[in-house]
Amino acid sequence: MRGLTGAGPERARGSSQAVIAVGAALAAIALFVAACGTGGTGTRDEGPAHASAVAGAVASPTPSPSHTYRRVDAVSLIKQDPEVSTTVKRGLKPCSGDDYPVDVTYGDLTHGSVNDVLVNVMTCGDYVGVGTYVYRDVGGSYKNVFKAEDSPVVAEIDGTELTVTKQVYDSDDAVSNPSRETVIKYGWKAGRFTELNSHDTYYSQAGGDAAAAPDN
Template sequence: MAVSGTAMAGLAAVGLFGVSCSAGGTGTRDEGPARSDPVAAKVDPTPLPTTSAPAEAPPGPAARKDPVELLKDDPKVSATVKHDLKPCVKDIYPVDASYGKVTGNTSDDIIVNVMTCGDAVGIGSYVFREDNGRYTNVFVAEEPAVYASIDRGDLVVTRPEYKKGDPVAFPSGEVVVTYRWMGQKFVEHDRVENSYSKAVGNGDKQGEVQSPGLDADEQKKDATEPGRAGGTDDTPSPRS
């Protein structure tokens, strides 16, 4: 019985050892050191360069229509204006052109002003509207010193106002008319009349004041006759 008791005690010890080895730690079946938990890889915050197609260059401005060509080919432009439409210097014409929207069109309208070469006085103003690649003249104003421009989508036409005896350089005033596009034509929207003072701008180059009611020839005659205003008097003045 003693031997068998000792044997049983030994078997029990061996069983406990086996359980402890399989429950935790490294047992007799483990090969090498115990595996550790996986560690997250370090992420570089700098993004990797990506290859993409090069950005397309923005479209350039649309080709501008030659205003001189429009004037020469348009039947609404008078023969007088076409006759005076000649280069001032080499191939430079006395023509101003503005590109913008005044007719509600998706394409730019062209406002053309024709002037004289010598003193740049307007002789004609026109508006050309694009339609399916062709330009149509939708506004004509042909008179001395007329000039058209664009103001916040409206067409503004300035005309000088001359009275009898007014020189070209000094009109009595001006009329500024604002037009708006209504359907298929321009309609007058606003009108402003400006009156100029006669107290300025009527002197000659030597600062002499012109007499009202006299033209230039009469005033020149007055200046040369003895005893008249601006002339010389040969009669000696009495001594004091």
């Protein structure tokens, strides 16, 4: 540009140095202000920022407890559990080789430091649920804190809640045609599972559509 080159090399060099010095000073001030605003730590050391921190609120310095995953031998857990009925234990045999009809799910149901274990026990072939159990870590060993053995029954972890589904038969119902399905949701409160809500779905014996009953 003609306006700058006409000033001569010494004057241009002096102007550039002044601009650089001012820019460096402003950058240092900006970094100092940012460090004061964040407490000097930047992102939280204990994990991802919560929604309150993102919105600008002051987050609690106490980290939330981390949940530890510890894999278990579900078959041994069931067979050694005195809370499991003799009928379920007797029927728990491998379908082929070492393949036992059990489903195992790990998750946070009781808000402990170690993930809880949900075990569904089924029959071979048709995989009908005969029992569902939740185990909680207590002092390094697992304790049975929930069971349902009114077959057919199956459970799943829904967030931090336990959802149990049961097929209900009337006295004259065929095995393939239950009268209704009951779904019960449980939450962990005061050291035990408490029923939160439930609903029933009634099946038409004539093959029509099922009718859902309102939640309790």
